[in-house]
Amino acid sequence: MEQIAIAVTGVVAVWLSQSRDRNLRKYACFFGLAGQPFWFYTAYIHEQWGIFFVSILYAWAWFRGLMLYWIREDPEAG
Numbered sequence: 001m002e003q004i005a006i007a008v009t010g011v012v013a014v015w016l017s018q019s020r021d022r023n024l025r026k027y028a029c030f031f032g033l034a035g036q037p038f039w040f041y042t043a044y045i046h047e048q049w050g051i052f053f054v055s056i057l058y059a060w061a062w063f064r065g066l067m068l069y070w071i072r073e074d075p076e077a078g
Contacts, residue, residue: 002038009035013062029065036062 009031016028036059043052 002042005038006035006042009038017065026065026069029062029069032062033059033066 013028013032013035016024016031019025019028036055039055039058040052043049043055
């Protein structure tokens, strides 16, 4: 189940992040963040500490997208 969630949320997040349409691109962070608990859980259960650390960095990056597109005003949105 976790692997399916990781695959679906990850592919959708990456696909949206590469969209030419800003209105679609801003949704990538939601899918990216939605997948993070599955990454953390899987890495923890299997004691893959490198993946766990990388998951923290990915979560931080997706959170930056959330801040850019949804919390703070984007100066380029004009």
